[in-house]
Amino acid sequence: MELSSADWSAIALTLRLATTVTVVLLLLGTPIAWWLARTRSRLKGPIEAIVALPLVLPPSVLGFYLLVGMGPNGPVGQVTQALGLGTLPFTFAGLVVGSVIYSLPFVVQPIQNAFQAIGPGPLEAAATLRANPWQRFVWVAVPMARRGFLTGAVLGFAHTVGEFGVVLMIGGNIPNQTRVVSVQIYDHVEALQYSQAHWLAGILLVFSFAVLLLVYGLQHQRQRAGLNLGV
Amino acid sequence: MSAASQPNRASHSFPAIKSGNAPAGIQAQFDLTLPSKRDSGFRLAVDFSVPGSGVTAIFGPSGCGKTTLLRCIAGLQKTEHGSLVVNGETWHDRERCLAAHERPIGYVFQEANLFPHLSARGNLDFAIRRAATPLSEAHVKHLIELMDIAHLLEQRPDQLSGGERQRVAIARALLVNPKLLLMDEPLAALDNRRKQDILPFLETLQSELELPILYVTHSLDEVARLADHLLLMEAGTIAARGPLSEVLSRTDLPIDLGDDSGAVLGGTITERDEQWQLARIDLGGAQLWVRDSGEAIGATVRVRILARDVSLTRTASDQSSILNRLPVTVRSIEQDRDKALALVSLVLPSEATLEGAENKEVENKHKAGNSRCLLARISQRSVHDLNLQPGDQIWVQIKSVAILR
Numbered sequence: 023m024e025l026s027s028a029d030w031s032a033i034a035l036t037l038r039l040a041t042t043v044t045v046v047l048l049l050l051g052t053p054i055a056w057w058l059a060r061t062r063s064r065l066k067g068p069i070e071a072i073v074a075l076p077l078v079l080p081p082s083v084l085g086f087y088l089l090v091g092m093g094p095n096g097p098v099g100q101v102t103q104a105l106g107l108g109t110l111p112f113t114f115a116g117l118v119v120g121s122v123i124y125s126l127p128f129v130v131q132p133i134q135n136a137f138q139a140i141g142p143g144p145l146e147a148a149a150t151l152r153a154n155p156w157q158r159f160v161w162v163a164v165p166m167a168r169r170g171f172l173t174g175a176v177l178g179f180a181h182t183v184g185e186f187g188v189v190l191m192i193g194g195n196i197p198n199q200t201r202v203v204s205v206q207i208y209d210h211v212e213a214l215q216y217s218q219a220h221w222l223a224g225i226l227l228v229f230s231f232a233v234l235l236l237v238y239g240l241q242h243q244r245q246r247a248g249l250n251l252g253v
Numbered sequence: 254m255s256a257a258s259q260p261n262r263a264s265h266s267f268p269a270i271k272s273g274n275a276p277a278g279i280q281a282q283f284d285l286t287l288p289s290k291r292d293s294g295f296r297l298a299v300d301f302s303v304p305g306s307g308v309t310a311i312f313g314p315s316g317c318g319k320t321t322l323l324r325c326i327a328g329l330q331k332t333e334h335g336s337l338v339v340n341g342e343t344w345h346d347r348e349r350c351l352a353a354h355e356r357p358i359g360y361v362f363q364e365a366n367l368f369p370h371l372s373a374r375g376n377l378d379f380a381i382r383r384a385a386t387p388l389s390e391a392h393v394k395h396l397i398e399l400m401d402i403a404h405l406l407e408q409r410p411d412q413l414s415g416g417e418r419q420r421v422a423i424a425r426a427l428l429v430n431p432k433l434l435l436m437d438e439p440l441a442a443l444d445n446r447r448k449q450d451i452l453p454f455l456e457t458l459q460s461e462l463e464l465p466i467l468y469v470t471h472s473l474d475e476v477a478r479l480a481d482h483l484l485l486m487e488a489g490t491i492a493a494r495g496p497l498s499e500v501l502s503r504t505d506l507p508i509d510l511g512d513d514s515g516a517v518l519g520g521t522i523t524e525r526d527e528q529w530q531l532a533r534i535d536l537g538g539a540q541l542w543v544r545d546s547g548e549a550i551g552a553t554v555r556v557r558i559l560a561r562d563v564s565l566t567r568t569a570s571d572q573s574s575i576l577n578r579l580p581v582t583v584r585s586i587e588q589d590r591d592k593a594l595a596l597v598s599l600v601l602p603s604e605a606t607l608e609g610a611e612n613k614e615v616e617n618k619h620k621a622g623n624s625r626c627l628l629a630r631i632s633q634r635s636v637h638d639l640n641l642q643p644g645d646q647i648w649v650q651i652k653s654v655a656i657l658r
Contacts, residue, residue, distance in 0.1 A: 143366045146329050149353040150360035151429050152383040158354075161379070165370045 024221050031198055032206035032222075039114070039202060040182040043121040044129075047178045048171070050122065051129040055170075056159065058130070059137035074131075076124045085191025088120050092192070110192075117193045117200050124188045125181045129174040136170020137163060173237055180233040184226065277305035279433070279465065283325045283335040297321050297489040303482055305340040308459050308466045310480035310497070312473070313508065318489040319469040320363075323435050326467065327360050328353035339433055340465070357385050359426030361436040365418035367410040373421045374406040380428040388430050399461070400424040400454055416447035420454060427462075434466045440475060455479055456658055473513040477501075477557045478657045502626035504587035504596040514596065515559035516627045517657070522552045531576075534654075537625070539601040542576045543654045555657040560596060560630035562652040567639060569648050577651040581627065583643050586636060595636045597629040599649060627651075 025033075058070060076084060092098045092110040099109045110116030140163060148158045164171070186204040193200030195209065203222055210219035282300040297318045303309045311319045324330035326337060328344070328351055337345040344351045367376050381393060388396075397403050400420045410418055419439055426434060439455075440448045452475070459466065459479055468479060476483060476497070483500040485493040485508055492507040493500050500506070502516045524533040525545055532545040534554060541556065548554055569578060581599040589596050627649060641647070 143362065143364060144368055146353070147360070147362060147366040147368070148379070149329065150327060150358055150435075151380045151425070152354045152385070153379075154352075154354050162368060166368070168370075 024217055026218065028197060028201075029203075029206060029218060029222060032201050032203045033225075035114075035198060035200075036183055036202040036204075039117055039121060040179045042118050043125060043182045044175055044179045046118065046122050047125060047129040048175060051126060051133060051174065051178075052171075054126075055130045055133035055174075056137055056163070058134045074127045077127050081124065081185065081187025082191060084124060085120065085188040088116075088123070088188070089192050092116060092119070112192070112194045112196060112200060114199055117189060117202075120188045120192045121182045121185060124185055125178045128181045129178040132173040132177065133167060133170045136167035136173075139170075140166045169240055173240055176233055176237055180230060184230060277340055278338075279303050279305055279309075279326075279340070279467075280338045281322075281326060281336070283322065283332050283337075285321075285325070285330070285332045285334065287321065295321070295489060297325070299486075299489075299491050301484065301491050301494055303467075303484060303494065304465070306463065306465050307481035308468055308479050309482040309484055310476040311467060311469045311484045311486060312476050312480075313471065313486035313492070315471060317486045319471075319486050320437050321489075322486070323437050323467060323469050326433075327358055327435055328356050329360075342432075357430075357432040359429055359431035359434045361419075361423050361426050361434070361439045363438045363441050365410070365415075365422035367413075367418055367422055367425070369410050371409075372406065373402065373408050373410070373413065376410070376421060376425050377406070377428055380425045384428065384430040386430055388428065393428060396424055396427050399457060414447070415443050416450050419443065419447075419451060423454070423458070427458075427464075431464065434464050436466060436468045438469055438471070440472070441470070452478060473510060477515075477517050478555070498626070502598055502628050504585050504598045504628070509590040511590075512559070512561055514561070514628055514630055515557055517555060517557050518625075518627075519553065519555050522548045522550050522554060525550060534656075536601060539579050541579075541651070541654055543656055546656055548656075557655045557657055558627060558651055559653070559655075560628040562654075563599075563627055563629035563631075564650045564652070565597065565599075565629055565631060565635070565639060565641070566648045566650060573650065575650040575652060577654065579627075579649050579651070581647060581649050583641055583645045583647060584626065585643055586641055588633075589630065593632055593634075594630055595633050597631060597636070597641065599627045599629060599647075601625045601627060 054069075054073065058066060058073075089111055090096050092102070094103065094109050102108065102110055107115075110119055144162050144166065145158050148162045153161060183202075184204065186208070189200065189202055189205055190208075193202070193205070195201050195205055201209075203226060207219050207222045207226075210216070210222070280302040284298045285296070287295045287297070295316075295318065299318075299322060311322060313319050321330060325332050325335060332345075332350075335345050335350070336347070337343070342357075344356055367373070368379065371379065377393075377397070381388065397406075400423055402417065402420050402424055405413060405417055405421065408417075410421075413421065419442075423436075423439065440451055443451065456479065458464075468475070470476060480497045483494060483497045484491060485500060485506065487508055493503065498517050498519075501514075518536050520534040520536040520541070522532050523535045523540075526532070526542075530545045531542045532548060534541045534543060534556060536556075543556070566578075569580070571578070579601060581601055584598040584600050586598075587596045629649065635641075639647075
């Protein structure tokens, strides 16, 4: 193996970051997705747009605002300082916050679609079977939307592994803190260490392909299930 | 369906379902406008009461608000102005409105609405776990047998046929141990054969459980077979209501039933004629001969006599192929929607005591059939030629009698 200990620590950090971000995203994204799937509020459109922003915004723009906002003079920075947490940029926690925002649509949208696909029927049936709103959510909506959760989790994880721009803007390049694989590849290339860059890049390529294969596999399975139901 | 195939009634009782001492009846009043429907908005404005036992059919053309009314009663449709009292319990009034999951109802949807991620057994368990008063294991087993789904329990909903799904859904609604069963066109999504498969199950339910049922349908056949009481809806309002046979024998219904016009009567099999394969039904005085379909002597049956199958004569001529000739009194004569036709309401001869009336269950079962009226749909010219007047004593000839059960 041509991987150095710095490469391995970048891989470990990346996995730690992606796992943390995926867990946070599932906890945060599920209520947002549920609300978006069910609401008739006028706020639905604006909230959907905000959630989807990272899809179209250059990572550098997002990273720039996060850097400013979480910096010593930014509103978020003021709050974190007042709480005695210091400032978030160039820390692992800052990277988690940035990645959560950046990957939000990749988790919210599949879950929201899955919730919407349930339709009112099963939930109304559950209500007539004396299930209260919380029980309807836990025992009917979540299990029926499980593929959406799986797709969202896989996409959120993979997208966090693959991000670069936001990390560079707010994370910098601190070993074991913020130096993730994508940044490490960048460093190798800068230092003309192409062979090591190849190894890491190859790993990311295979990983990304495998993830997409899994997601599309899941979707095809769902379509087949849908057809069976329709007959 | 023969009486012998019915499950044994004596061995099972349903203490949890039997009504208490509270005043019986369902009093409902709703007024709401649905903005989401097409056009300027659909308005439902109803104020009625129906008995708190037996099957009440909510019948009317598509789009008349039947389902919306049922959803209001279930608490699935939000209504600002409404009140609902079911057998003495207030579910909805000015101060409060119970959410759907707080109402002791069972609801059977047009589509079975089974949870696709659970097996049939999982669907039933969902209800059993949440029953207000837990049902005994024997009771659960009995309901599963009643719906004949014991062999389907490990299947997933997408592996079941439409009729099987609906039977599981009915069992599921009953297993939550409701005080009121709401059924929204439970047969509408099924083809004709599956309907015929499920109807006997519904009839068994109706006769076996002491559970008030509100049954939404646009099929008069289902009404005739199942209902004791009828709520006729039109354009978001109640057009007529009352005991089934009484409403059906009215000549002034605001809804044109056309060829479906006819009387539904209850009776008892009193004699079987082996030689001619006929059975005699006593309608409480009047006797009918019908094709013998295997019912035992003493069995109670419900018959439907369509108005178009009834003709009128001034004399009791016995030179005819028609088996059933009865003396009747003309009650009223109304112009039909069809200008060439008239609807004639006729009163059958009565007897002081009803046969089998000492059996309360039998009486209960056929309380819908205790109106003593027939309906005839004849030409205006015949009315003129026979010079028919209310109060006249004449004869009817009945060409066809359908035994509903």
